[in-house]
Amino acid sequence: MSSAATEDGARAGRATLMKGSSPLDGERRHAGVLFLTSPAKSNVVKYFQEREGVFQRIVGRAPEVAVLQSVGSTFEVRSNTSRFIAEAKGTVRRLSPDVVVDALDSAVASSQLIEFALEQGCAVVTTSSQAVGCFGPVYREMAYRAGTTFHYDACTGIGFPVGKVLGESLAGDEIGSLQGILCWRATQQLRDSLASLDLRAPSLHRQATALWTGVVETVDEVRARAAAVAGIAFSRPMTSRDVLVEEPAIRKLQALKRHPRRAWIVTTFEQRGAALQIRVSPEALEPTHPLSWAGGQGTGLLVQTRAAGTLTFVSSQPSKYAEAGLVFNDVVAAASRRSAPVRTTE
Structure with missing residues:
Protein backbone atom coordinates (compact mmCIF):
# COMPACT_ATOMS: atom_id res chain seq x y z
CA MET A 1 0.00 0.00 0.00
CA SER A 2 1.27 3.40 -0.90
CA SER A 3 2.22 5.73 1.92
CA ALA A 4 1.69 8.83 -0.20
CA ALA A 5 -0.13 11.56 1.63
CA THR A 6 -2.25 14.48 0.51
CA GLU A 7 -3.04 17.59 2.50
CA ASP A 8 -6.82 17.17 2.30
CA GLY A 9 -6.82 17.63 6.05
CA ALA A 10 -5.30 21.09 5.81
CA ARG A 11 -8.75 22.62 5.52
CA ALA A 12 -9.23 21.96 9.22
CA GLY A 13 -5.53 22.26 9.96
CA ARG A 14 -5.68 19.24 12.25
CA ALA A 15 -5.46 16.16 10.06
CA THR A 16 -3.77 14.49 7.11
CA LEU A 17 -5.52 12.12 4.72
CA MET A 18 -3.46 9.24 3.35
CA LYS A 19 -4.90 7.11 0.59
CA GLY A 20 -4.22 3.48 -0.18
CA SER A 21 -3.26 1.86 -3.48
CA SER A 22 -6.32 3.29 -5.22
CA PRO A 23 -9.06 5.75 -4.26
CA LEU A 24 -12.22 4.46 -2.66
CA ASP A 25 -14.94 4.33 -5.29
CA GLY A 26 -18.47 3.13 -5.77
CA GLU A 27 -17.58 -0.01 -7.72
CA ARG A 28 -16.70 -1.84 -4.52
CA ARG A 29 -14.24 -4.26 -6.11
CA HIS A 30 -12.29 -3.59 -2.95
CA ALA A 31 -13.23 -3.39 0.72
CA GLY A 32 -13.14 0.29 1.71
CA VAL A 33 -11.73 0.88 5.22
CA LEU A 34 -11.39 4.37 6.70
CA PHE A 35 -9.25 4.78 9.83
CA LEU A 36 -9.91 7.82 12.02
CA THR A 37 -6.88 7.91 14.31
CA SER A 38 -4.79 9.96 16.67
CA PRO A 39 -0.97 9.76 16.68
CA ALA A 40 -1.03 7.56 19.80
CA LYS A 41 -3.06 4.96 17.91
CA SER A 42 -0.96 4.93 14.73
CA ASN A 43 0.11 1.35 15.50
CA VAL A 44 -3.48 0.28 14.70
CA VAL A 45 -2.98 1.37 11.08
CA LYS A 46 0.53 -0.06 10.88
CA TYR A 47 -0.68 -3.44 12.15
CA PHE A 48 -3.41 -3.49 9.50
CA GLN A 49 -0.99 -2.54 6.72
CA GLU A 50 1.31 -5.42 7.65
CA ARG A 51 -1.59 -7.88 7.35
CA GLU A 52 -3.38 -6.73 4.21
CA GLY A 53 -2.66 -10.10 2.61
CA VAL A 54 -4.34 -11.89 5.50
CA PHE A 55 -7.33 -9.57 5.16
CA GLN A 56 -7.66 -10.34 1.45
CA ARG A 57 -7.48 -14.11 1.97
CA ILE A 58 -10.24 -14.05 4.59
CA VAL A 59 -12.55 -11.38 3.15
CA GLY A 60 -12.01 -12.26 -0.53
CA ARG A 61 -11.37 -8.64 -1.50
CA ALA A 62 -8.28 -6.49 -1.30
CA PRO A 63 -8.53 -3.67 1.24
CA GLU A 64 -8.72 -0.10 0.06
CA VAL A 65 -7.48 2.03 2.93
CA ALA A 66 -7.79 5.71 3.82
CA VAL A 67 -6.45 7.26 7.04
CA LEU A 68 -7.52 10.55 8.56
CA GLN A 69 -5.21 11.32 11.47
CA SER A 70 -5.39 14.13 13.99
CA VAL A 71 -2.19 15.99 14.77
CA GLY A 72 -0.64 17.21 18.00
CA SER A 73 -3.03 18.41 20.66
CA THR A 74 -6.14 18.52 18.46
CA PHE A 75 -8.51 17.31 21.15
CA GLU A 76 -7.19 19.60 23.89
CA VAL A 77 -9.04 22.56 22.33
CA ARG A 78 -12.80 22.40 21.80
CA SER A 79 -12.78 24.37 18.54
CA ASN A 80 -10.11 22.10 17.06
CA THR A 81 -12.09 19.05 18.10
CA SER A 82 -15.14 20.48 16.30
CA ARG A 83 -13.09 21.09 13.16
CA PHE A 84 -11.75 17.55 13.16
CA ILE A 85 -15.24 16.09 13.66
CA ALA A 86 -16.58 18.17 10.77
CA GLU A 87 -13.74 17.08 8.51
CA ALA A 88 -14.11 13.43 9.48
CA LYS A 89 -17.84 13.54 8.72
CA GLY A 90 -17.09 15.07 5.33
CA THR A 91 -14.54 12.33 4.65
CA VAL A 92 -16.99 9.56 5.57
CA ARG A 93 -19.65 11.13 3.36
CA ARG A 94 -17.23 11.61 0.44
CA LEU A 95 -15.57 8.19 0.51
CA SER A 96 -18.56 6.09 1.65
CA PRO A 97 -16.33 3.32 3.11
CA ASP A 98 -17.54 -0.15 4.02
CA VAL A 99 -15.92 0.08 7.47
CA VAL A 100 -15.03 3.08 9.63
CA VAL A 101 -12.45 2.49 12.37
CA ASP A 102 -12.61 4.92 15.31
CA ALA A 103 -9.22 4.95 17.04
CA LEU A 104 -9.21 8.42 18.56
CA ASP A 105 -8.17 9.81 21.95
CA SER A 106 -11.36 11.83 22.40
CA ALA A 107 -14.59 10.34 23.74
CA VAL A 108 -16.44 13.40 22.41
CA ALA A 109 -15.13 12.94 18.87
CA SER A 110 -15.57 9.17 18.99
CA SER A 111 -19.20 9.31 20.14
CA GLN A 112 -20.22 11.77 17.42
CA LEU A 113 -18.33 10.01 14.64
CA ILE A 114 -19.56 6.53 15.58
CA GLU A 115 -23.14 7.78 15.43
CA PHE A 116 -22.58 9.57 12.11
CA ALA A 117 -20.89 6.57 10.45
CA LEU A 118 -23.71 4.26 11.51
CA GLU A 119 -26.27 6.72 10.14
CA GLN A 120 -24.39 6.57 6.82
CA GLY A 121 -24.74 2.77 6.79
CA CYS A 122 -21.06 2.03 7.47
CA ALA A 123 -19.93 -0.80 9.72
CA VAL A 124 -18.06 0.67 12.69
CA VAL A 125 -15.11 -0.60 14.73
CA THR A 126 -14.12 1.40 17.82
CA THR A 127 -11.44 1.45 20.51
CA SER A 128 -13.29 3.99 22.69
CA SER A 129 -14.42 2.24 25.86
CA GLN A 130 -15.80 5.55 27.17
CA ALA A 131 -18.09 5.98 24.16
CA VAL A 132 -19.25 2.36 24.40
CA GLY A 133 -19.70 2.66 28.16
CA CYS A 134 -22.01 5.65 27.69
CA PHE A 135 -23.85 4.85 24.46
CA GLY A 136 -23.11 1.21 23.57
CA PRO A 137 -26.78 0.09 23.56
CA VAL A 138 -27.71 3.07 21.38
CA TYR A 139 -25.01 2.24 18.83
CA ARG A 140 -26.04 -1.41 18.70
CA GLU A 141 -29.64 -0.43 18.04
CA MET A 142 -28.57 2.08 15.38
CA ALA A 143 -26.45 -0.55 13.63
CA TYR A 144 -29.35 -3.01 13.66
CA ARG A 145 -31.76 -0.48 12.19
CA ALA A 146 -29.24 0.58 9.53
CA GLY A 147 -28.58 -3.02 8.52
CA THR A 148 -24.92 -2.82 9.45
CA THR A 149 -22.70 -3.91 12.36
CA PHE A 150 -20.97 -2.35 15.36
CA HIS A 151 -17.78 -3.92 16.76
CA TYR A 152 -16.00 -3.06 20.03
CA ASP A 153 -13.81 -5.99 21.13
CA ALA A 154 -10.88 -3.58 21.59
CA CYS A 155 -12.87 -1.71 24.28
CA THR A 156 -12.93 -4.56 26.80
CA GLY A 157 -9.33 -4.20 27.97
CA ILE A 158 -8.80 -7.94 27.48
CA GLY A 159 -5.95 -9.07 25.24
CA PHE A 160 -8.03 -11.63 23.32
CA PRO A 161 -11.18 -11.46 21.14
CA VAL A 162 -13.94 -11.60 23.74
CA SER A 316 -0.14 -11.89 31.26
CA GLN A 317 1.51 -8.87 29.59
CA PRO A 318 -0.42 -7.57 26.58
CA SER A 319 1.92 -6.04 24.00
CA LYS A 320 1.33 -2.65 22.45
CA TYR A 321 -0.15 -4.50 19.48
CA ALA A 322 -2.84 -6.30 21.51
CA GLU A 323 -5.37 -3.55 20.82
CA ALA A 324 -4.30 -3.33 17.19
CA GLY A 325 -4.80 -7.08 16.78
CA LEU A 326 -8.33 -6.86 18.17
CA VAL A 327 -9.11 -3.97 15.83
CA PHE A 328 -7.83 -6.02 12.89
CA ASN A 329 -10.07 -8.94 13.90
CA ASP A 330 -13.08 -6.63 14.12
CA VAL A 331 -12.36 -5.02 10.76
CA VAL A 332 -12.11 -8.45 9.13
CA ALA A 333 -15.41 -9.50 10.73
CA ALA A 334 -17.13 -6.28 9.65
CA ALA A 335 -15.81 -6.44 6.08
CA SER A 336 -16.64 -10.15 5.79
CA ARG A 337 -20.27 -9.53 6.69
CA ARG A 338 -20.53 -6.74 4.13
CA SER A 339 -18.90 -8.96 1.50
CA ALA A 340 -21.39 -11.81 1.99
CA PRO A 341 -23.52 -12.45 -1.11
CA VAL A 342 -27.11 -11.33 -0.96
CA ARG A 343 -29.63 -14.17 -1.36
CA THR A 344 -32.35 -13.49 -3.89
CA THR A 345 -35.54 -15.37 -4.67
CA GLU A 346 -37.22 -15.63 -8.04
Whole structure:
Protein backbone atom coordinates (compact mmCIF):
# COMPACT_ATOMS: atom_id res chain seq x y z
CA MET A 1 0.00 0.00 0.00
CA SER A 2 1.27 3.40 -0.90
CA SER A 3 2.22 5.73 1.92
CA ALA A 4 1.69 8.83 -0.20
CA ALA A 5 -0.13 11.56 1.63
CA THR A 6 -2.25 14.48 0.51
CA GLU A 7 -3.04 17.59 2.50
CA ASP A 8 -6.82 17.17 2.30
CA GLY A 9 -6.82 17.63 6.05
CA ALA A 10 -5.30 21.09 5.81
CA ARG A 11 -8.75 22.62 5.52
CA ALA A 12 -9.23 21.96 9.22
CA GLY A 13 -5.53 22.26 9.96
CA ARG A 14 -5.68 19.24 12.25
CA ALA A 15 -5.46 16.16 10.06
CA THR A 16 -3.77 14.49 7.11
CA LEU A 17 -5.52 12.12 4.72
CA MET A 18 -3.46 9.24 3.35
CA LYS A 19 -4.90 7.11 0.59
CA GLY A 20 -4.22 3.48 -0.18
CA SER A 21 -3.26 1.86 -3.48
CA SER A 22 -6.32 3.29 -5.22
CA PRO A 23 -9.06 5.75 -4.26
CA LEU A 24 -12.22 4.46 -2.66
CA ASP A 25 -14.94 4.33 -5.29
CA GLY A 26 -18.47 3.13 -5.77
CA GLU A 27 -17.58 -0.01 -7.72
CA ARG A 28 -16.70 -1.84 -4.52
CA ARG A 29 -14.24 -4.26 -6.11
CA HIS A 30 -12.29 -3.59 -2.95
CA ALA A 31 -13.23 -3.39 0.72
CA GLY A 32 -13.14 0.29 1.71
CA VAL A 33 -11.73 0.88 5.22
CA LEU A 34 -11.39 4.37 6.70
CA PHE A 35 -9.25 4.78 9.83
CA LEU A 36 -9.91 7.82 12.02
CA THR A 37 -6.88 7.91 14.31
CA SER A 38 -4.79 9.96 16.67
CA PRO A 39 -0.97 9.76 16.68
CA ALA A 40 -1.03 7.56 19.80
CA LYS A 41 -3.06 4.96 17.91
CA SER A 42 -0.96 4.93 14.73
CA ASN A 43 0.11 1.35 15.50
CA VAL A 44 -3.48 0.28 14.70
CA VAL A 45 -2.98 1.37 11.08
CA LYS A 46 0.53 -0.06 10.88
CA TYR A 47 -0.68 -3.44 12.15
CA PHE A 48 -3.41 -3.49 9.50
CA GLN A 49 -0.99 -2.54 6.72
CA GLU A 50 1.31 -5.42 7.65
CA ARG A 51 -1.59 -7.88 7.35
CA GLU A 52 -3.38 -6.73 4.21
CA GLY A 53 -2.66 -10.10 2.61
CA VAL A 54 -4.34 -11.89 5.50
CA PHE A 55 -7.33 -9.57 5.16
CA GLN A 56 -7.66 -10.34 1.45
CA ARG A 57 -7.48 -14.11 1.97
CA ILE A 58 -10.24 -14.05 4.59
CA VAL A 59 -12.55 -11.38 3.15
CA GLY A 60 -12.01 -12.26 -0.53
CA ARG A 61 -11.37 -8.64 -1.50
CA ALA A 62 -8.28 -6.49 -1.30
CA PRO A 63 -8.53 -3.67 1.24
CA GLU A 64 -8.72 -0.10 0.06
CA VAL A 65 -7.48 2.03 2.93
CA ALA A 66 -7.79 5.71 3.82
CA VAL A 67 -6.45 7.26 7.04
CA LEU A 68 -7.52 10.55 8.56
CA GLN A 69 -5.21 11.32 11.47
CA SER A 70 -5.39 14.13 13.99
CA VAL A 71 -2.19 15.99 14.77
CA GLY A 72 -0.64 17.21 18.00
CA SER A 73 -3.03 18.41 20.66
CA THR A 74 -6.14 18.52 18.46
CA PHE A 75 -8.51 17.31 21.15
CA GLU A 76 -7.19 19.60 23.89
CA VAL A 77 -9.04 22.56 22.33
CA ARG A 78 -12.80 22.40 21.80
CA SER A 79 -12.78 24.37 18.54
CA ASN A 80 -10.11 22.10 17.06
CA THR A 81 -12.09 19.05 18.10
CA SER A 82 -15.14 20.48 16.30
CA ARG A 83 -13.09 21.09 13.16
CA PHE A 84 -11.75 17.55 13.16
CA ILE A 85 -15.24 16.09 13.66
CA ALA A 86 -16.58 18.17 10.77
CA GLU A 87 -13.74 17.08 8.51
CA ALA A 88 -14.11 13.43 9.48
CA LYS A 89 -17.84 13.54 8.72
CA GLY A 90 -17.09 15.07 5.33
CA THR A 91 -14.54 12.33 4.65
CA VAL A 92 -16.99 9.56 5.57
CA ARG A 93 -19.65 11.13 3.36
CA ARG A 94 -17.23 11.61 0.44
CA LEU A 95 -15.57 8.19 0.51
CA SER A 96 -18.56 6.09 1.65
CA PRO A 97 -16.33 3.32 3.11
CA ASP A 98 -17.54 -0.15 4.02
CA VAL A 99 -15.92 0.08 7.47
CA VAL A 100 -15.03 3.08 9.63
CA VAL A 101 -12.45 2.49 12.37
CA ASP A 102 -12.61 4.92 15.31
CA ALA A 103 -9.22 4.95 17.04
CA LEU A 104 -9.21 8.42 18.56
CA ASP A 105 -8.17 9.81 21.95
CA SER A 106 -11.36 11.83 22.40
CA ALA A 107 -14.59 10.34 23.74
CA VAL A 108 -16.44 13.40 22.41
CA ALA A 109 -15.13 12.94 18.87
CA SER A 110 -15.57 9.17 18.99
CA SER A 111 -19.20 9.31 20.14
CA GLN A 112 -20.22 11.77 17.42
CA LEU A 113 -18.33 10.01 14.64
CA ILE A 114 -19.56 6.53 15.58
CA GLU A 115 -23.14 7.78 15.43
CA PHE A 116 -22.58 9.57 12.11
CA ALA A 117 -20.89 6.57 10.45
CA LEU A 118 -23.71 4.26 11.51
CA GLU A 119 -26.27 6.72 10.14
CA GLN A 120 -24.39 6.57 6.82
CA GLY A 121 -24.74 2.77 6.79
CA CYS A 122 -21.06 2.03 7.47
CA ALA A 123 -19.93 -0.80 9.72
CA VAL A 124 -18.06 0.67 12.69
CA VAL A 125 -15.11 -0.60 14.73
CA THR A 126 -14.12 1.40 17.82
CA THR A 127 -11.44 1.45 20.51
CA SER A 128 -13.29 3.99 22.69
CA SER A 129 -14.42 2.24 25.86
CA GLN A 130 -15.80 5.55 27.17
CA ALA A 131 -18.09 5.98 24.16
CA VAL A 132 -19.25 2.36 24.40
CA GLY A 133 -19.70 2.66 28.16
CA CYS A 134 -22.01 5.65 27.69
CA PHE A 135 -23.85 4.85 24.46
CA GLY A 136 -23.11 1.21 23.57
CA PRO A 137 -26.78 0.09 23.56
CA VAL A 138 -27.71 3.07 21.38
CA TYR A 139 -25.01 2.24 18.83
CA ARG A 140 -26.04 -1.41 18.70
CA GLU A 141 -29.64 -0.43 18.04
CA MET A 142 -28.57 2.08 15.38
CA ALA A 143 -26.45 -0.55 13.63
CA TYR A 144 -29.35 -3.01 13.66
CA ARG A 145 -31.76 -0.48 12.19
CA ALA A 146 -29.24 0.58 9.53
CA GLY A 147 -28.58 -3.02 8.52
CA THR A 148 -24.92 -2.82 9.45
CA THR A 149 -22.70 -3.91 12.36
CA PHE A 150 -20.97 -2.35 15.36
CA HIS A 151 -17.78 -3.92 16.76
CA TYR A 152 -16.00 -3.06 20.03
CA ASP A 153 -13.81 -5.99 21.13
CA ALA A 154 -10.88 -3.58 21.59
CA CYS A 155 -12.87 -1.71 24.28
CA THR A 156 -12.93 -4.56 26.80
CA GLY A 157 -9.33 -4.20 27.97
CA ILE A 158 -8.80 -7.94 27.48
CA GLY A 159 -5.95 -9.07 25.24
CA PHE A 160 -8.03 -11.63 23.32
CA PRO A 161 -11.18 -11.46 21.14
CA VAL A 162 -13.94 -11.60 23.74
CA GLY A 163 -16.61 -11.30 21.06
CA LYS A 164 -15.38 -14.36 19.17
CA VAL A 165 -14.99 -16.48 22.31
CA LEU A 166 -17.98 -15.46 24.42
CA GLY A 167 -20.29 -13.95 21.83
CA GLU A 168 -19.90 -16.60 19.13
CA SER A 169 -18.08 -19.75 20.28
CA LEU A 170 -20.16 -19.96 23.48
CA ALA A 171 -23.37 -18.68 21.90
CA GLY A 172 -25.09 -22.03 22.54
CA ASP A 173 -23.95 -22.18 26.18
CA GLU A 174 -25.24 -20.29 29.20
CA ILE A 175 -22.85 -18.02 31.08
CA GLY A 176 -23.76 -17.96 34.76
CA SER A 177 -21.07 -15.68 36.17
CA LEU A 178 -17.88 -14.01 35.16
CA GLN A 179 -14.96 -12.39 36.96
CA GLY A 180 -12.56 -10.08 35.23
CA ILE A 181 -9.35 -8.10 35.62
CA LEU A 182 -10.18 -5.41 33.08
CA CYS A 183 -7.67 -2.66 33.79
CA TRP A 184 -4.19 -3.12 35.25
CA ARG A 185 -3.85 0.63 35.86
CA ALA A 186 -6.69 0.53 38.41
CA THR A 187 -5.04 -2.33 40.28
CA GLN A 188 -1.69 -0.55 40.29
CA GLN A 189 -3.35 2.58 41.68
CA LEU A 190 -4.90 0.48 44.46
CA ARG A 191 -1.57 -1.11 45.40
CA ASP A 192 0.26 2.22 45.36
CA SER A 193 -2.42 3.71 47.63
CA LEU A 194 -2.24 0.78 50.03
CA ALA A 195 1.50 1.36 50.42
CA SER A 196 0.80 4.79 51.95
CA LEU A 197 -1.95 3.58 54.29
CA ASP A 198 -0.91 3.75 57.96
CA LEU A 199 -2.89 1.15 59.91
CA ARG A 200 -1.79 2.63 63.26
CA ALA A 201 -2.89 6.19 62.54
CA PRO A 202 -5.94 7.49 64.43
CA SER A 203 -7.27 8.95 61.16
CA LEU A 204 -7.50 5.54 59.49
CA HIS A 205 -11.08 6.07 58.34
CA ARG A 206 -10.22 9.40 56.71
CA GLN A 207 -7.16 7.83 55.07
CA ALA A 208 -9.26 4.98 53.72
CA THR A 209 -11.81 7.37 52.24
CA ALA A 210 -9.09 9.40 50.54
CA LEU A 211 -7.44 6.21 49.29
CA TRP A 212 -10.61 4.94 47.67
CA THR A 213 -11.45 8.33 46.19
CA GLY A 214 -8.12 8.29 44.37
CA VAL A 215 -8.64 4.76 43.09
CA VAL A 216 -12.16 5.49 41.86
CA GLU A 217 -10.75 7.99 39.38
CA THR A 218 -9.19 5.08 37.49
CA VAL A 219 -12.17 2.78 38.08
CA ASP A 220 -14.26 4.78 35.58
CA GLU A 221 -12.30 3.04 32.83
CA VAL A 222 -13.12 -0.31 34.40
CA ARG A 223 -16.82 0.53 34.46
CA ALA A 224 -16.78 1.43 30.77
CA ARG A 225 -14.98 -1.79 29.87
CA ALA A 226 -17.38 -3.79 32.04
CA ALA A 227 -20.32 -2.40 30.10
CA ALA A 228 -18.62 -3.47 26.86
CA VAL A 229 -18.05 -7.01 28.20
CA ALA A 230 -21.68 -7.22 29.31
CA GLY A 231 -22.84 -6.33 25.83
CA ILE A 232 -20.65 -9.02 24.26
CA ALA A 233 -20.92 -11.85 26.79
CA PHE A 234 -24.51 -11.42 27.94
CA SER A 235 -26.03 -9.44 25.05
CA ARG A 236 -27.28 -6.90 27.57
CA PRO A 237 -27.79 -3.23 26.68
CA MET A 238 -25.78 -1.84 29.60
CA THR A 239 -23.83 1.34 30.20
CA SER A 240 -21.25 2.45 32.78
CA ARG A 241 -24.09 3.73 34.96
CA ASP A 242 -25.30 0.14 35.41
CA VAL A 243 -21.99 -0.90 36.99
CA LEU A 244 -21.83 -0.70 40.80
CA VAL A 245 -18.56 0.38 42.43
CA GLU A 246 -18.32 -0.99 45.98
CA GLU A 247 -16.40 1.09 48.49
CA PRO A 248 -14.37 -1.32 50.64
CA ALA A 249 -14.80 -1.59 54.39
CA ILE A 250 -11.88 -0.67 56.63
CA ARG A 251 -11.42 -4.31 57.54
CA LYS A 252 -10.98 -5.29 53.90
CA LEU A 253 -8.42 -2.53 53.32
CA GLN A 254 -6.50 -3.69 56.37
CA ALA A 255 -6.39 -7.23 54.97
CA LEU A 256 -5.27 -5.96 51.56
CA LYS A 257 -2.58 -3.82 53.21
CA ARG A 258 -1.03 -6.93 54.77
CA HIS A 259 -0.79 -8.65 51.36
CA PRO A 260 -0.69 -5.85 48.75
CA ARG A 261 0.56 -8.17 46.00
CA ARG A 262 -2.73 -10.05 46.25
CA ALA A 263 -4.84 -6.90 45.84
CA TRP A 264 -6.73 -6.57 42.57
CA ILE A 265 -9.57 -4.47 41.19
CA VAL A 266 -12.01 -7.21 40.20
CA THR A 267 -15.18 -6.89 38.13
CA THR A 268 -17.87 -9.48 38.88
CA PHE A 269 -20.81 -10.29 36.61
CA GLU A 270 -23.63 -12.39 38.06
CA GLN A 271 -26.88 -13.58 36.51
CA ARG A 272 -29.69 -13.40 39.07
CA GLY A 273 -32.89 -14.46 37.43
CA ALA A 274 -33.57 -12.11 34.57
CA ALA A 275 -31.20 -9.50 35.98
CA LEU A 276 -27.48 -9.08 35.44
CA GLN A 277 -25.55 -7.49 38.29
CA ILE A 278 -22.11 -5.98 37.74
CA ARG A 279 -19.92 -4.71 40.54
CA VAL A 280 -16.34 -3.44 40.74
CA SER A 281 -14.48 -3.94 44.01
CA PRO A 282 -10.99 -4.46 45.48
CA GLU A 283 -10.40 -8.11 46.25
CA ALA A 284 -7.61 -10.30 47.59
CA LEU A 285 -6.81 -13.11 45.16
CA GLU A 286 -4.74 -16.03 46.39
CA PRO A 287 -1.69 -16.96 44.29
CA THR A 288 -3.55 -20.10 43.21
CA HIS A 289 -6.53 -18.13 41.87
CA PRO A 290 -6.63 -18.38 38.04
CA LEU A 291 -6.88 -14.61 37.56
CA SER A 292 -3.73 -14.05 39.61
CA TRP A 293 -1.87 -15.62 36.69
CA ALA A 294 -2.33 -12.27 34.96
CA GLY A 295 0.82 -11.29 36.85
CA GLY A 296 2.57 -7.96 36.37
CA GLN A 297 0.42 -5.99 33.96
CA GLY A 298 -2.12 -8.52 32.80
CA THR A 299 -5.84 -8.83 32.32
CA GLY A 300 -8.13 -11.82 32.27
CA LEU A 301 -11.56 -13.40 32.55
CA LEU A 302 -12.82 -16.33 34.62
CA VAL A 303 -16.03 -17.63 33.04
CA GLN A 304 -18.52 -20.04 34.62
CA THR A 305 -20.74 -21.70 32.01
CA ARG A 306 -23.43 -24.33 32.23
CA ALA A 307 -22.07 -26.73 29.59
CA ALA A 308 -18.34 -26.00 29.26
CA GLY A 309 -17.77 -25.46 32.98
CA THR A 310 -15.03 -23.11 34.15
CA LEU A 311 -12.96 -21.34 31.49
CA THR A 312 -10.00 -19.05 32.16
CA PHE A 313 -8.53 -16.54 29.72
CA VAL A 314 -5.46 -14.62 30.85
CA SER A 315 -3.19 -12.20 29.03
CA SER A 316 -0.14 -11.89 31.26
CA GLN A 317 1.51 -8.87 29.59
CA PRO A 318 -0.42 -7.57 26.58
CA SER A 319 1.92 -6.04 24.00
CA LYS A 320 1.33 -2.65 22.45
CA TYR A 321 -0.15 -4.50 19.48
CA ALA A 322 -2.84 -6.30 21.51
CA GLU A 323 -5.37 -3.55 20.82
CA ALA A 324 -4.30 -3.33 17.19
CA GLY A 325 -4.80 -7.08 16.78
CA LEU A 326 -8.33 -6.86 18.17
CA VAL A 327 -9.11 -3.97 15.83
CA PHE A 328 -7.83 -6.02 12.89
CA ASN A 329 -10.07 -8.94 13.90
CA ASP A 330 -13.08 -6.63 14.12
CA VAL A 331 -12.36 -5.02 10.76
CA VAL A 332 -12.11 -8.45 9.13
CA ALA A 333 -15.41 -9.50 10.73
CA ALA A 334 -17.13 -6.28 9.65
CA ALA A 335 -15.81 -6.44 6.08
CA SER A 336 -16.64 -10.15 5.79
CA ARG A 337 -20.27 -9.53 6.69
CA ARG A 338 -20.53 -6.74 4.13
CA SER A 339 -18.90 -8.96 1.50
CA ALA A 340 -21.39 -11.81 1.99
CA PRO A 341 -23.52 -12.45 -1.11
CA VAL A 342 -27.11 -11.33 -0.96
CA ARG A 343 -29.63 -14.17 -1.36
CA THR A 344 -32.35 -13.49 -3.89
CA THR A 345 -35.54 -15.37 -4.67
CA GLU A 346 -37.22 -15.63 -8.04
